[in-house]
Amino acid sequence: MNALVATGITKQYSNHLALDRVNISVPERSIYGLLGPNGAGKTTLIRIINQIINADAGEVMLFGEKLKPEHIGIIGYLPEERGLYKKLKVGEQLIYLARLKGLSNSDAVARIKIWLNRFEITDWWNKKVEDLSKGMAQKVQFISTVMHEPKLIILDEPFSGFDPVNAQLITEEILRLRQRGSTIIFSTHRMETVEDLCDHIALINKSRQILEGTKKSVKEKFKTNTYSVTHRGAFQSTGTGFEMVQQQPTEDGYFRSEVHVRNNGNPNALIQELTRLTEVHAFEEKVPTMSEIFITLVKGESHE
Amino acid sequence: MNKILLIVQREFLNRVQKKSFLVATILLPLIFPAIMAALVYVAIEQKKNATKEVILYIDESGFFKPDTARFIFNSFSGSLEEGKKAVTESQYFGLLYIPKFELANPTGISIYTKVNPSPNDISGIERMFESLIRDMKMVQLNVDKTVLDQLKTSVDIATFKMEEGGKEESSNTKVLFGIGMTGGILMYMFIFIYGAQIMQGIIEEKMSKVVEVIVSSVRPFQLMMGKIIGLASVGLLQFLIWIVLISTLSTVVLGYFGLQTPQQEMMQMNEQAQQAAAQGPGSLQLLNSLSQINWTFVVFCFIFYFIGGYLLYGALFAAVGSAVDSPAEAQQFMFPITIPMLISYFGLFTFILEDPHGPISVWLSIIPFTSPIAMMGRIGFGVDDWQLLLSMALLIGGFILTTWVAARIYRVGILMHGTKVGYGVLMKWFMQKG
Numbered sequence: 001m002n003a004l005v006a007t008g009i010t011k012q013y014s015n016h017l018a019l020d021r022v023n024i025s026v027p028e029r030s031i032y033g034l035l036g037p038n039g040a041g042k043t044t045l046i047r048i049i050n051q052i053i054n055a056d057a058g059e060v061m062l063f064g065e066k067l068k069p070e071h072i073g074i075i076g077y078l079p080e081e082r083g084l085y086k087k088l089k090v091g092e093q094l095i096y097l098a099r100l101k102g103l104s105n106s107d108a109v110a111r112i113k114i115w116l117n118r119f120e121i122t123d124w125w126n127k128k129v130e131d132l133s134k135g136m137a138q139k140v141q142f143i144s145t146v147m148h149e150p151k152l153i154i155l156d157e158p159f160s161g162f163d164p165v166n167a168q169l170i171t172e173e174i175l176r177l178r179q180r181g182s183t184i185i186f187s188t189h190r191m192e193t194v195e196d197l198c199d200h201i202a203l204i205n206k207s208r209q210i211l212e213g214t215k216k217s218v219k220e221k222f223k224t225n226t227y228s229v230t231h232r233g234a235f236q237s238t239g240t241g242f243e244m245v246q247q248q249p250t251e252d253g254y255f256r257s258e259v260h261v262r263n264n265g266n267p268n269a270l271i272q273e274l275t276r277l278t279e280v281h282a283f284e285e286k287v288p289t290m291s292e293i294f295i296t297l298v299k300g301e302s303h304e
Numbered sequence: 305m306n307k308i309l310l311i312v313q314r315e316f317l318n319r320v321q322k323k324s325f326l327v328a329t330i331l332l333p334l335i336f337p338a339i340m341a342a343l344v345y346v347a348i349e350q351k352k353n354a355t356k357e358v359i360l361y362i363d364e365s366g367f368f369k370p371d372t373a374r375f376i377f378n379s380f381s382g383s384l385e386e387g388k389k390a391v392t393e394s395q396y397f398g399l400l401y402i403p404k405f406e407l408a409n410p411t412g413i414s415i416y417t418k419v420n421p422s423p424n425d426i427s428g429i430e431r432m433f434e435s436l437i438r439d440m441k442m443v444q445l446n447v448d449k450t451v452l453d454q455l456k457t458s459v460d461i462a463t464f465k466m467e468e469g470g471k472e473e474s475s476n477t478k479v480l481f482g483i484g485m486t487g488g489i490l491m492y493m494f495i496f497i498y499g500a501q502i503m504q505g506i507i508e509e510k511m512s513k514v515v516e517v518i519v520s521s522v523r524p525f526q527l528m529m530g531k532i533i534g535l536a537s538v539g540l541l542q543f544l545i546w547i548v549l550i551s552t553l554s555t556v557v558l559g560y561f562g563l564q565t566p567q568q569e570m571m572q573m574n575e576q577a578q579q580a581a582a583q584g585p586g587s588l589q590l591l592n593s594l595s596q597i598n599w600t601f602v603v604f605c606f607i608f609y610f611i612g613g614y615l616l617y618g619a620l621f622a623a624v625g626s627a628v629d630s631p632a633e634a635q636q637f638m639f640p641i642t643i644p645m646l647i648s649y650f651g652l653f654t655f656i657l658e659d660p661h662g663p664i665s666v667w668l669s670i671i672p673f674t675s676p677i678a679m680m681g682r683i684g685f686g687v688d689d690w691q692l693l694l695s696m697a698l699l700i701g702g703f704i705l706t707t708w709v710a711a712r713i714y715r716v717g718i719l720m721h722g723t724k725v726g727y728g729v730l731m732k733w734f735m736q737k738g
Binding site for chain 1 (some may be wrong): 732
C-alpha cells in the first residue's frame with residue numbers, strides 16, 4: 001500500500017508555475033528521497049502535502065484517503081527553516097506544539113518525557129530555547145516533529161546544522177521510526193544521505209517530476225554497463241565483447257581499466273574474456289552514484 | 305475551534321506571565337494619578353509663591369484706580385520715553401500708558417513690555433479698564449454707589465440636561481468632558497498598544513521561522529485569530545484590573561475625606577444628592593455629577609468599542625506583521641492605518657468634545673474606523689439610540705471585513721521571506737487562490 005499518492009499536482013503562482021502536473025507515490029514504510037535543485041518546487045509540494053497551501057489542481061491521497069484537515073495529526077513536518085519560540089521553555093514549547101497536533105495534555109507530557117530521556121536531555125525541560133545552542137535546538141525541533149508518532153514524517157534537509165555525532169543519532173532514530181511503521185519523506189540535496197538511507201527516490205526539476213522509482217531501479221536505468229578492472233599487465237581494447245573506455249597504470253605494473261560491455265553482454269562473459277587477456281585482480285561494475293544521476297539529469301534538462 | 309482556544313491560551317499566558325505585564329497593570333493606575341497630583345501640587349505651589357510682576361503706569365487721565373489682583377501697579381512720573389527707558393533698564397514687567405480719553409471713546413491706552421504678554425494678562429488688564437470705565441459712567445449717570453455695589457454679581461452657571469421624563473439632572477459638562485477625554489485617550493492607547501503587540505508577535509513568529517511549524521498543525525486563519533483574541537483577553541484583563549484598582553482606591557481616598565463614593569451615592573435617592581449639590585461646595589457638586597452618569601453603560605460601551613475597534617485594527621496590524629520581515633519595514637504600512645486613528649484622536653480635542661452633537665462628530669462616531677475613539681468622546685453627552693446602534697452594527701461589519709481582508713494577506717505573507725513588499729504585492733497576495 002502507498003502511504004501517499006499525489007497525482008497531477010499543479011500550483012501556479014502569479015509569475016511562475018511552481019509545480020506542473022507532478023505525480024509521486026510513496027510506498028508505506030519506505031524512506032523516500034525527494035530530490036531536486038533549489039527552486040524546483042520541492043517545498044511547494046511539501047507544503048501542499050502539509051495543507052499549508054492548496055494545489056490548483058491534482059489530488060493527494062494519504063493512506064488511501066483524500067487529504068483532509070484531520071490528517072494534520074498523522075503527519076510530522078520538519079521544515080528546512082528551523083524555528084521555535086525563543087522565549088518559551090523547552091517543556092512548555094513541546095507541550096504546545098504537541099497539543100496543536102491534537103495530543104491531550106497528559107499524553108503530550110508523557111511522550112515528551114520519553115523523548116527527552118532518549119536524547120539524554122531531561123534537564124532541558126525548563127531551559128528557554130534562546131539559551132540553547134543551534135544543535136540543541138535542532139534536537140528539540142526533531143522531537144517536536146516526531147513526538148506525536150506520525151505515520152508520515154516529512155523531513156526537509158534534516159541533517160543541516162547537526163554535527164556528525166548528532167547526525168548519526170538522528171539517522172538511527174529515523175531508521176527506528178521506520179521500523180515502527182512510519183513512512184519517511186526526505187527532501188535533501190545531500191546525495192550521500194540519499195545513498196545511505198533512501199530506498200525510493202523522486203527527482204523534481206523545473207516544477208516537473210522527471211524521475212521516480214526505487215533507488216535500485218533508478219540506478220539500473222542509469223547504469224552504463226561499464227566495469228572497473230584492476231589487472232596486472234596492459235592489454236589493448238581488442239576484445240570482441242567490450243570496448244576500452246580508459247586505462248591507467250597504477251604501480252608495479254598494475255593498471256586500472258574501465259571497459260564498456262557491448263550489446264548488454266553479461267559480466268561473466270566479460271570476465272572470461274578478460275582473463276584471457278590479463279591477470280585480473282579486481283572486478284567491479286561501475287554503478288552510477290545518485291550524485292552522478294542527479295547532475296546528469298539536472299544538467300541535461302538545462303541544456304535542452 | 306479547539307485549536308484557536310489553545311493558541312488564545314498560549315498567547316494569553318505568554319503575556320500575563322511576564323513581569324512587565326504585572327508592573328504595567330498595577331503601577332500604571334497608581335502612577336497616572338500620582339503624576340497628575342504632583343503636577344497640580346506644583347502648579348498650586350507656584351501660583352502661591354509667585355511674586356506679582358510690577359507694571360509702571362503713566363496716568364494722564366487721572367481716572368486710573370489700580371486693581372492689584374494680578375499685577376502690582378507703580379505710578380511713574382515722567383514722560384512716556386523716560387518710562388520706556390526705565391522699564392528696559394529694570395526688572396519691571398512693563399509700562400502702561402493711559403492718555404487723556406473720553407469716557408465714551410476710550411482709545412490710546414497702551415502697554416509696553418519687554419516680553420510678549422500672555423492673552424490672559426492682556427484681557428485681565430482690559431477687563432480692569434472696562435469695569436473702571438463702566439463704574440465711572442454709572443457715576444456720571446448718577447447711579448447710587450450702593451446700587452452700584454448691589455449690581456455686582458458673580459455668576460456661575462449650573463447646567464441641567466432635560467430627560468424625557470421631565471427629570472432634571474445636573475450635568476456638569478466638565479465631568480462629561482473628562483469622561484469623553486479619558487475614554488477616548490484610553491481607547492487610542494489600548495488599540496495602539498495591543499495592536500502593535502499583535503504585529504510584533506507575528507513578525508517574531510515569522511522571523512524565528514516557527515510559523516511554518518505552526519501552520520502545518522493549524523490553519524493560518526486560526527493562528528491569526530488565536531493571536532488576536534489572546535491579546536484582546538490580555539487587554540480586557542488589564543482593563544478590569546484597572547477598574548477594580550481605581551474603584552478600590554477611590555473608595556479608600558474618598559472614605560478618608562468622609563465622602564461617599566459615586567457608586568454608593570448612586571444607589572441613594574437622587575433628590576438628596578441634588579439638594580446637596582444645590583447647596584454644597586464644589587467638590588460635592590462634582591461628586592453629584594459623577595453619580596448622575598450611568599457608569600455601567602459607559603463601561604459597557606468602552607468594552608464594546610474596545611473589542612470592536614481592537615479587532616478591526618488588530619486584523620490590519622496582523623496583516624502588516626505578516627507582510628514584512630522586520631519592525632522597521634512595517635513603518636510604511638503603519639501610516640495609513642494610523643491616519644483614521646489620529647483623525648479621531650485629534651478630533652476628540654478639537655471638536656468632538658466641544659460639539660459632541662455636530663455633524664462631523666456624529667459621523668466620526670458612526671464610521672467604523674473612527675468610531676471607537678469618537679464614540680467614547682461623545683458617550684457621556686448622550687447619544688441617540690439610532691446612532692449608537694448604527695455605529696455598533698457598522699463596527700461589527702467593519703471588523704468582519706478587515707479580518708477577512710487581513711486573513712487573505714496573512715496566509716500568504718507569513719511564508720514569504722525576503723520579498724520586497726509594496727501595496728501591489730499585498731494586492732496580489734489578497735487575490736491569490738488557496
